[in-house]
Amino acid sequence: MKLEFIENKKYWFWLSGIVISIGIASLFLRGLNYGLEFKGGVFFDLSFKKKIKIEAVRESLGKLGLGTSVIQLVNEKEVLIRTRPLNKDEQRKVVEMIQSDLGELEIRDLKNVSPSWGKEITRSSIAALLLSLVGILIYVSFKFEFKMALSAIIALIHDLLVVVGIYSLAGKEVTPATVAAVLTILGYSIYDTIVIFHRIQENSRNIGRRTYGMMVNDSINQVLVRSINTSLTSILPVVSILIFGGETLKDFAFALFVGLVSGAYSSIFTASPILVILKETEPLYKNLKRKYGKIAY
Amino acid sequence: MSQRQKYLLSVFFVLALVVASVYLIYPPAKSTRLGLDLKGGLHIVLTARPLPKAPVTEETMERAKVVIEERINKLGVSEPEISRQGSNSILVQLPGVKDPREALDIIGKTALLEFRPVTTSTAEGLVLGETLMTGEYVKDAAVDFDDFGKPKVDIEFTPEGAKKFDQITAEMVGKRLAIVLDYNPKGRTDEEKGIISAPVVNERISGGRAEITGDFTIDFAKKLALVLQTGSLPVKLDISESRTVGPTLGSDSLRAALIAGIAGLVAVVLYMIFFYRLLGLITAGALAVFSTLFWGTIVATNKFTPLGWTLTLPGIAGIILSIGVAADSSVVIFERVKEEIRAGKSFKQAADKGFTFGFKTMVIADVVTLIAALILIWQGVGPVRGFAISLSVGIGIDLFTTFFFTHPLLSLLSSSEALNKSLLLGVRKGVA
Numbered sequence: 049m050k051l052e053f054i055e056n057k058k059y060w061f062w063l064s065g066i067v068i069s070i071g072i073a074s075l076f077l078r079g080l081n082y083g084l085e086f087k088g089g090v091f092f093d094l095s096f097k098k099k100i101k102i103e104a105v106r107e108s109l110g111k112l113g114l115g116t117s118v119i120q121l122v123n124e125k126e127v128l129i130r131t132r133p134l135n136k137d138e139q140r141k142v143v144e145m146i147q148s149d150l151g152e153l154e155i156r157d158l159k160n161v162s163p164s165w166g167k168e169i170t171r172s173s174i175a176a177l178l179l180s181l182v183g184i185l186i187y188v189s190f191k192f193e194f195k196m197a198l199s200a201i202i203a204l205i206h207d208l209l210v211v212v213g214i215y216s217l218a219g220k221e222v223t224p225a226t227v228a229a230v231l232t233i234l235g236y237s238i239y240d241t242i243v244i245f246h247r248i249q250e251n252s253r254n255i256g257r258r259t260y261g262m263m264v265n266d267s268i269n270q271v272l273v274r275s276i277n278t279s280l281t282s283i284l285p286v287v288s289i290l291i292f293g294g295e296t297l298k299d300f301a302f303a304l305f306v307g308l309v310s311g312a313y314s315s316i317f318t319a320s321p322i323l324v325i326l327k328e329t330e331p332l333y334k335n336l337k338r339k340y341g342k343i344a345y
Numbered sequence: 346m347s348q349r350q351k352y353l354l355s356v357f358f359v360l361a362l363v364v365a366s367v368y369l370i371y372p373p374a375k376s377t378r379l380g381l382d383l384k385g386g387l388h389i390v391l392t393a394r395p396l397p398k399a400p401v402t403e404e405t406m407e408r409a410k411v412v413i414e415e416r417i418n419k420l421g422v423s424e425p426e427i428s429r430q431g432s433n434s435i436l437v438q439l440p441g442v443k444d445p446r447e448a449l450d451i452i453g454k455t456a457l458l459e460f461r462p463v464t465t466s467t468a469e470g471l472v473l474g475e476t477l478m479t480g481e482y483v484k485d486a487a488v489d490f491d492d493f494g495k496p497k498v499d500i501e502f503t504p505e506g507a508k509k510f511d512q513i514t515a516e517m518v519g520k521r522l523a524i525v526l527d528y529n530p531k532g533r534t535d536e537e538k539g540i541i542s543a544p545v546v547n548e549r550i551s552g553g554r555a556e557i558t559g560d561f562t563i564d565f566a567k568k569l570a571l572v573l574q575t576g577s578l579p580v581k582l583d584i585s586e587s588r589t590v591g592p593t594l595g596s597d598s599l600r601a602a603l604i605a606g607i608a609g610l611v612a613v614v615l616y617m618i619f620f621y622r623l624l625g626l627i628t629a630g631a632l633a634v635f636s637t638l639f640w641g642t643i644v645a646t647n648k649f650t651p652l653g654w655t656l657t658l659p660g661i662a663g664i665i666l667s668i669g670v671a672a673d674s675s676v677v678i679f680e681r682v683k684e685e686i687r688a689g690k691s692f693k694q695a696a697d698k699g700f701t702f703g704f705k706t707m708v709i710a711d712v713v714t715l716i717a718a719l720i721l722i723w724q725g726v727g728p729v730r731g732f733a734i735s736l737s738v739g740i741g742i743d744l745f746t747t748f749f750f751t752h753p754l755l756s757l758l759s760s761s762e763a764l765n766k767s768l769l770l771g772v773r774k775g776v777a
Contacts, residue, residue, distance in 0.1 A: 085586075093591075093594065095591075095593070136584075154591055154593065155589055155591050156590070156591040156593060156594040157588070157589070157590050157591065157594050158587075158588065158589040159586070159587070159588040159589075160584070160586065160587045160588070161585070161586045162392075162583065162584070162585040162586065164392070164585060165390065165392065165585035165586050168392075168431075168585075169729075172431075172724045173724075173729070175724050176720050176721050176723075176724035176729075179720045179724065180716065180717045180720045180721075183716040183717070183720060184713055184716055184717070187712065187713060187716060188713070191709055224729050225659055225662075225729070225732070227729060228659065228721065228729040228732045228733065231717050231718075231720075231721055231729075231733075232666065232714075232717070232718075232732075232736065234717050235713060235714030235715075235716075235717040235718065235736075236714070238710070238713045238714075239673065239710040239711075239713065239714060242706065242709050242710045242713060243677060243706055243710060246705070246706045246709065270684070271680070273680060274676060274677060274680035274681075277620065277676040277680070278672075278673040278676045278677065280616065281613050281616065281617070281669055281672035281673055281676060282666075282669035282670070282672075282673060283669075284609060284612040284613050284616060284669070285605075285606075285609030285610075285612070285613060285665045285666060285668050285669045286609075286665075286666070286669070287609075287612075288605050288606075288608040288609035288612055288665070289605045289609065289662065289665060291605075291608070292601055292604040292605040292608055293601055293602065293605040293662075294597065294598050294601030294602065294605075297598075297601065297602065297605065297658060297661075297662055300659070300662055301662075304666070
């Protein structure tokens with residue numbers, strides 16, 4: 049059985065285009081839900097001996113002028129609170145106020161991030177992202193060729209857009225861990241792409257009576273099982289984190305999950321067709337296309 | 346030595362390393378250093394703010410770190426960890442601290458002692474001029490009592506400091522010189538501004554000794570002397586992030602992460618055995634070797650090198666992910682082996698050829714992941730770094746395991762006649 053990946057490229061491009069457009073629309077309309085680390089502020093995770101009500105917590109915070117904070121119940125006895133930036137004394141007052149209003153509590157987690165620190169994280173994340181792209185572009189150009197590097201990078205940007213769009217749609221919180229996840233996705237997505245490109249490079253030496261597109265299509269078919277299996281073995285641990293990993297790790301795994309699926313897709317349905325388009329502008333392959341383009345399909 | 350002997354030697358070498366790792370790891374609860382997010386405690390990131398008289402340089406940051414270390418040692422916290430982060434931050438981790446407030450009070454005190462001239466005195470307190478001198482020239486400090494039994498702090502300057510102080514007091518005779526600790530220009534009262542006292546300079550002080558008197562308690566005097574002894578910080582540090590993790594959250598997270606890790610490993614192994622049969626069993630062995638070596642590396646890093654490797658939640662996520670990478674390596678090689686068998690080669694020929702080609706693909710793909718991970722280590726902050734370190738070490742160990750364990754084992758098995766039945770490999774000969 050042979051599947052036609054290159055011949056049907058316009059459908060894949062449409063699919064990617066629609067998913068990305070919805071994501072970008074959401075990005076403009078809803079934006080991203082930036083976590084504490086990017087905005088600055090204080091995060092409390094408090095657990096109580098007795099059952100509590102969210103209204104009571106809000107009322108208690110209201111006395112300190114923090115009634116508009118984000119309050120979330122984890123279960124009947126545990127609450128998460130996110131407030132604006134507070135200094136040490138103010139943090140202490142919050143805990144004392146809630147304790148006197150709602151009874152004895154244990155501080156499970158208390159995180160305080162200054163807004164300038166958030167800027168530092170954002171700056172370093174963007175720098176890391178751009179540098180990674182440049183690094184990958186140079187390495188792949190050197191190891192294979194520039195057109196392959198370019199196709200791989202376009203597929204990466206595709207994955208980034210998909211992840212960011214879905215994050216915005218799902219309203220998931222963006223944390224430094226999300227940034228780490230996104231950068232790993234880059235690595236993984238390119239791993240898949242390289243497995244295919246390595247085969248394309250090998251096959252291009254005996255292209256025979258085929259167009260470049262046919263040869264690429266054959267290459268994809270040859271490594272298809274491998275691509276599916278490498279993606280699955282990567283996705284299985286991530287799914288395991290998604291199911292068992294606890295709150296902090298779950299958000300991280302969500303970004304990875306979306307990215308891995310998109311990465312597996314883009315290697316076959318984005319990177320390879322784009323490579324064919326780029327390569328078939330070269331006289332040699334243009335010629336092959338004129339000669340053999342109509343047969344075999 | 347024949348090829349076969351070489352392979353056997355290689356497999357035994359790796360197995361010896363595995364035994365050594367198990368020996369190092371045991372008992373696991375003691376040998377593995379857990380981060381605060383997993384066992385509870387206080388985590389603080391201090392970021393330096395440059396001031397005209399206290400610039401942020403490599404040297405001042407290094408000194409600031411030493412000062413903080415000394416202060417924390419005096420607090421009597423067990424296993425504190427203090428490390429530099431980026432060019433202008435210091436990370437302090439105090440595991441198991443019950444009352445984070447006291448620790449925050451002492452560490453948060455930048456204790457930047459300054460001498461500033463009083464320019465005017467208003468109803469809202471004193472207005473101060475620019476810094477004339479900082480506490481970095483203080484050599485020693487001690488609590489003492491004046492004739493009326495009030496506490497005071499005697500300070501002794503370094504020779505250079507003595508000269509400076511001499512000059513300053515000479516110029517300021519008859520004027521008021523404020524002694525300020527952690528100056529806060531926005532303060533509404535003198536106390537909030539951090540002014541300890543602002544005596545009139547009666548005469549030039551040349552001996553390199555001075556005393557700080559004021560309306561303060563013995564407790565304050567002790568704290569002041571302590572921070573001056575351990576050295577006031579050469580830079581102004583702000584708390585840019587602080588996090589207190591309670592012990593229950595820590596153990597909950599650890600349990601969740603462990604379950605996720607084991608479930609991930611089991612799922613990958615089952616899938617590999619289902620799909621690749623005998624080859625899948627080799628993967629199971631390789632993953633067991635990989636995981637043990639990884640853990641052993643973490644423990645060995647802590648034991649034999651000055652670098653501390655503390656396992657954090659993002660770090661564990663990195664490890665779980667590298668399990669996926671390690672399995673990928675097997676897939677890439679095995680698929681190539683199957684392809685060769687389908688093309689009519691014997692298992693033995695296929696095993697060698699499959700490895701040669703598969704390994705090449707794997708190295709290129711790993712290097713690309715490594716590029717991203719190394720850039721993260723270089724540029725990233727906090728949790729992102731922990732994750733990237735785990736991932737890069739994981740990739741390294743994966744390459745090692747594949748080269749010295751998976752391939753030799755595959756080759757050895759492939760020469761065994763009994764195993765040459767294609768059923769065991771999940772492939773039919775001659776079928777494309």
